[in-house]
Amino acid sequence: MRKIYVVGIGAGDPDHLTLQAAKAIGRTNVFFLLDKGEAKASLVELRERLIKHYGHPHKRIVEGRDPDRDRTPADYTGTVADWRHRRSLVLEELITEHLGDAEIGSILVWGDPSLYDSTIAILEEILERGAVDFEFEVVPGISSVSALAAKHRVGLNRVGQPFQITTGRRLAEGWPEGVDDVVVMLDAQHAFTKHPEADIYWGAYVSTPDELLACGPVAEVADEIVATRTEARERHGWIMDTYLLRRNR
CATH class of the missing domain: 3.30.950.10 (Tetrapyrrole methylase, C-terminal domain)
Structure with a gap:
């Protein structure tokens, strides 16, 4: 069975990383990063530094493009639901193509995955579609x-x-x-x-x-x-x- 960690990495200080999070990163075979564009390159850079420091030598990093969304929509709830759906399709493709049987993947989430983050809901949506099977575990982090x-x-x-x-x-x-x-x-x-x-x-x-x-x-x-x-x-x-x-x- 494939496994995915959803790892809270804190609000931005590398010292926010918990021992549990560091261990999860160390067990990971494949890290999934969604690129938000040049303006937010620093958000990706911190993740890459943590992966380099705590990951094992044979880790792999795969990137997908985070879909754009309207920041001032008339229908806020509908717009966010559509954005999450499109994100789920990107992530599902990455998991299907790059995470082998019995391998461990990780998604590194700013702050805590339970607070204003969509990763848990997106993984649940992918599992509901049934095209790819995995289990996932959430590692809490220090929120903003x-x-x-x-x-x-x-x-x-x-x-x-x-x-x-x-x-x-x-x-x-x-x-x-x-x-x-x-x-x-x-x-x-x-x-x-x-x-x-x-x-x-x-x-x-x-x-x-x-x-x-x-x-x-x-x-x-x-x-x-x-x-x-x-x-x-x-x-x-x-x-x-x-x-x-x-x-x-």
Whole structure:
């Protein structure tokens, strides 16, 4: 039986790699990488460094082109579902062609595979089609959310209180009910600017050499964060940022 590891490699610091992840990389025969284009070449480079350091001498690396998708669609859910389906076809072809019987493959995932990542769902879709058979195991990693909280030396929740993880798209529709602490990912709309009464703990490229951090009352730091985010995105061609928005009770 073929086996595939879905390995969380952390938010960008090579030291985030857990012992379990390092062992999984060391057992792997074939690594599957989906290339996101020149603008995100640095994302592939870190994976390749980890593979070189922890992989065995006879490992193989195979690459496929990550399908493009509309970043501002009218039908967000449908667009993402279509993108995941097209990704599954690319990955299925790579597995079929390059992973032999009884071999182990690995997909290295930023942060933790359970948080805002589609790899698990894509592998389930491939198995449901039935054209190729394998088993897979998920290796957890340090998420950008955990790394952000550590960098700012804050807890994500307050005593006896819940917190919620959501997206900028949902925050733009209004503050979630029943919580005063909200972790927001994928906020291209700068939805936090609509909540000047809150405090923000913001980070981009967290745990990488390009890390950017800012914190304070939204009313005081919103303009700085927007300007920093815009400049960083233009310079790198992409941005990954996360923030904790905390409303005072």
